Amino acid sequence: MEAIRFNNNIIRREEILNMDTGSLRQRLPAINDFFSSFGLTAPEDGTTISHFLLELDAEILNDIGMEREAINEVFLDFIEGMLEIQKTSGFKLVELTIIGGRNKDGKSEELNLELRPSQIICLVGHTGSGKSRLLADIEWMARGDTPTGRRILINGDIPPSSWRHSHEHRLVAQLTQNMNFVMDVAVDEFVRLHAESRLVQNVEAKTNQILLKANDLAGEPFAPDTPVTSLSGGQSRALMIADIALLSASPIVLIDEIENAGIDRKRALELLIDEEKIVLIATHDPILALMGEKRLILRNGGVHKIINTTPVERRNLSKIEELDKNFLGLRNRIRNGELIDFEIGL
Amino acid sequence: MRLITVSGPPSSGKTAVICRVIEALRQQAVKVGVVKFDCLSTEDDERYKSMGVLVRKGLSGALCPDHFFVSNIEACFHWGLDEGIDILISESAGLCNRCSPHIKDVMSVCVIDNLSGQNTPKKIGPMLKSADIVVITKGDIVSQAEREVFSFRVKNVNPRSTTMHVNGLTGQGAEELARLFAESSDVGGLGERQLRFAMPTALCSYCLGEKRIGEEYQKGNIRKMDI
Numbered sequence: 001m002e003a004i005r006f007n008n009n010i011i012r013r014e015e016i017l018n019m020d021t022g023s024l025r026q027r028l029p030a031i032n033d034f035f036s037s038f039g040l041t042a043p044e045d046g047t048t049i050s051h052f053l054l055e056l057d058a059e060i061l062n063d064i065g066m067e068r069e070a071i072n073e074v075f076l077d078f079i080e081g082m083l084e085i086q087k088t089s090g091f092k093l094v095e096l097t098i099i100g101g102r103n104k105d106g107k108s109e110e111l112n113l114e115l116r117p118s119q120i121i122c123l124v125g126h127t128g129s130g131k132s133r134l135l136a137d138i139e140w141m142a143r144g145d146t147p148t149g150r151r152i153l154i155n156g157d158i159p160p161s162s163w164r165h166s167h168e169h170r171l172v173a174q175l176t177q178n179m180n181f182v183m184d185v186a187v188d189e190f191v192r193l194h195a196e197s198r199l200v201q202n203v204e205a206k207t208n209q210i211l212l213k214a215n216d217l218a219g220e221p222f223a224p225d226t227p228v229t230s231l232s233g234g235q236s237r238a239l240m241i242a243d244i245a246l247l248s249a250s251p252i253v254l255i256d257e258i259e260n261a262g263i264d265r266k267r268a269l270e271l272l273i274d275e276e277k278i279v280l281i282a283t284h285d286p287i288l289a290l291m292g293e294k295r296l297i298l299r300n301g302g303v304h305k306i307i308n309t310t311p312v313e314r315r316n317l318s319k320i321e322e323l324d325k326n327f328l329g330l331r332n333r334i335r336n337g338e339l340i341d342f343e344i345g346l
Numbered sequence: 347m348r349l350i351t352v353s354g355p356p357s358s359g360k361t362a363v364i365c366r367v368i369e370a371l372r373q374q375a376v377k378v379g380v381v382k383f384d385c386l387s388t389e390d391d392e393r394y395k396s397m398g399v400l401v402r403k404g405l406s407g408a409l410c411p412d413h414f415f416v417s418n419i420e421a422c423f424h425w426g427l428d429e430g431i432d433i434l435i436s437e438s439a440g441l442c443n444r445c446s447p448h449i450k451d452v453m454s455v456c457v458i459d460n461l462s463g464q465n466t467p468k469k470i471g472p473m474l475k476s477a478d479i480v481v482i483t484k485g486d487i488v489s490q491a492e493r494e495v496f497s498f499r500v501k502n503v504n505p506r507s508t509t510m511h512v513n514g515l516t517g518q519g520a521e522e523l524a525r526l527f528a529e530s531s532d533v534g535g536l537g538e539r540q541l542r543f544a545m546p547t548a549l550c551s552y553c554l555g556e557k558r559i560g561e562e563y564q565k566g567n568i569r570k571m572d573i
Contacts, residue, residue: 030502037468037503065446065472065543074475077505136518146521147373164522165508167501173490182461182488193464194491197498236489243491250490 004080016079017050017072024049028082030199034075038064049075085168085199093117093171093251094155096278098138101149103130103302109150111303113296117251117276120269122289124282125298131282133301135254138280139172140164148301173250175240177257181228187211187239188224194247206247213271214242219262234262241268245275255281258288260324266291287324290317347426348433349533353447353473354457355466356439359483361390362514363457364435368399369517370524371433379431381422383415383438390437400429411438412445412545419449420536433527446472448542453530459484460496467499472543474500479526480507483514 002013007027016024022045025031035042040060043052053068053075061068100111115121123131130148137150141159144151152159154171163169183190191210195203215221218238222231231239237258244253253272258265258281269291272279283289290313297305333340354360361382368378379400382391386405394401402422406414415438426434438447440456448454456477458466461484467474474480480500485493497509508526512519550556550566 033502037499039468062544063444065444066475067543070476074505078502081501081505132516132518136521140522145525165510167497167509170494174485175490176486178487179489180487181492183464183492190491193495197495240489240491243489248490248494 004083006083013076013080016076017053018048021045021047021049021052024079028079030082030196031079034078038066038071040064081167082199084166091169093278095153096138096171096252097153097156098134099151099153100303101142101144101146101151103148103300103304105300107302109148109302111150111306113303113306115278117278118273119294120273120279120281120292122281122283122292122295123298124284124289124295125304129298130301130303131298134296134298134303135172135174135280138252139170141171168249170250172252172254173244173248174254175237175244175256175258177259179240181231181236183228186225186227187214187222187231190228191239191243191247194243198247198249200247210239210242210246213246214239217242217264217268217271219264232262233259237263238268241271245271245277251276252278252280255279255283257281257283257285260285260328266321286320287317290314290320347423347431347533348453348527348530349423349426349449349536350433350435350453350455350527350530351438351447351449352435352455352457353438353440353445353477354455354481355443355459355462355470356441358457358459358462359512359514360437360439360457361393363481363483363512363520363523364437365393365397366512366514366517366520367435367524367527368394368397370521371528374524374528376528377430377432379426379429379434381419381425381434381436383411383418383436385411385439385441400431410546410548411441412447415447416541416545423533423536433530435527440470440473442546443469443473444471444546446476446541446543446545448472448476449536450540450542451531452533452536452539453478453527454542455479455481457481457483458500460488460493464492464495464499467496467503475504476542477504477507479523480504480509481512481519481523482509483512485511486513486516 003010004013021043032042043049053071096115098111098113100109102108125131133148137146137148138152140146141152141164142150143158188207188211191207192203195206200206211224218235222235258268265288269279281288289295290309293309295307296303330340352360352364371378380394382388382401382403384405388403391401391403402425404418419436454477456474460482482497500509510519510523512523548567550568551563556563
């Protein structure tokens with residue numbers, strides 16, 4: 001008999017079916033979604049799930065394409081899954097270790113890298129040098145069983161293999177230049193949907209917090225009722241980053257460049273760091289690269305070299321930022337219909 | 347021989363995912379064959395052939411594609427055995443959302459894509475809800491939030507499944523999916539095996555070629571809307 005923990009009591013799994021739907025709903029409002037997914041209206045308060053399923057018409061079952069017992073089981077799996085999501089919000093990544101494997105020629109890769117929350121690591125290399133494979137190794141929690149032979153440790157240990165397929169333990173959140181919003185909803189509704197799927201307790205507060213942050217990062221502010229598909233490139237990136245920082249369950253964030261337009265890139269990275277993400281960023285932009293603690297140089301499918309950002313580089317960062325600011329100033333002059341007919345000092 | 351049933355809505359990326367998986371399986375010297383089921387026409391068999399993969403194609407024409415699938419899969423299985431195939435993959439499009447081509451104790455995969463809309467997991471029946479593995483594609487072009495909401499909704503309707511993200515273009519995730527294929531259990535034969543769930547049924551006058559509209563022409567298994 002499988003036991004599960006519900007409201008601090010250890011109960012038999014099947015007992016869920018004989019609980020009052022009202023009390024179940026109070027704990028997990030998402031059960032309404034479960035029933036609507038099958039085209040059903042959720043049972044009312046005062047009845048039990050098993051009673052509800054017993055009363056279901058055979059014809060309805062035939063339409064759904066499932067037998068009664070199967071729905072019972074799926075419902076219990078669903079409840080367990082939801083409880084699991086609530087529980088794993090307690091999971092904390094404190095250390096990610098990447099142990100080297102071999103490059104495309106089979107040469108061994110000298111690598112034993114420990115990454116901690118709030119670190120920024122840059123990935124540098126040409127197309128095909130192995131950046132994506134490195135990310136895939138982390139995401140899949142490789143244990144010497146991928147083409148690179150790399151191994152990934154979580155908090156010093158080999159993670160359970162069940163994590164590989166679990167919805168709750170997705171390690172990596174991704175943000176690339178190709179990504180767009182496709183949902184046909186307004187910004188606030190969009191964030192709300194995401195918050196609900198994360199089973200956040202106070203959805204309103206979370207939504208407001210993310211909108212505030214996103215507006216803070218975006219060059220031009222946007223209203224909560226703006227459709228996500230009408231946001232500018234910079235606004236979209238700002239919203240995506242604020243959302244990943246504050247709502248995504250994944251402790252590692254992979255970024256493939258951030259365009260230098262319409263978003264404060266420095267503050268964006270700072271937000272991710274404040275939220276204790278490990279940030280891996282594939283970039284050839286000097287500002288982003290020098291903001292990182294380390295640069296992994298990828299070549300021929302392996303990490304060829306690691307550069308620790310030097311004190312001189314750090315000093316240069318502020319100079320490059322100054323250059324960048326001047327350049328942005330020139331852009332703005334063009335946008336505002338002004339001339340650039342003065343002597344430019346470098 | 348292992349058998350994997352792969353199904354999913356049209357254009358969800360089934361063929362691209364299967365091609366990537368085959369590339370990964372071949373590196374382990376696994377011999378793969380594909381049976382491509384479609385309705386009116388398909389050129390995907392050429393795509394497999396150009397990769398040097400053994401392929402058979404079946405077009406259901408005017409018949410229910412699911413019924414066509416189940417009446418032919420056993421013969422396809424024997425073909426695979428004769429060819430000495432290690433893993434036989436059947437690919438079929440789920441066309442009516444009520445499709446249910448999955449067979450008990452035979453590994454089943456449903457491919458759906460992030461662009462199909464957040465309500466799609468609710469809309470698809472047994473093809474998704476009873477699949478062992480759900481492969482979600484086109485994740486590289488939507489936001490992280492949309493990916494998370496989508497996979498959450500898949501989990502809601504099929505909590506027991508293994509959900510994977512595979513990119514049919516770059517092949518990211520295909521390696522991992524290939525491993526699951528290779529780990530599936532050997533299917534001795536299909537005779538006496540059962541579908542996971544009954545297929546969509548009809549058998550009315552229109553199944554038999556009736557074209558006229560009107561009450562008097564509707565015979566057999568007819569259902570009326572509540573208007």
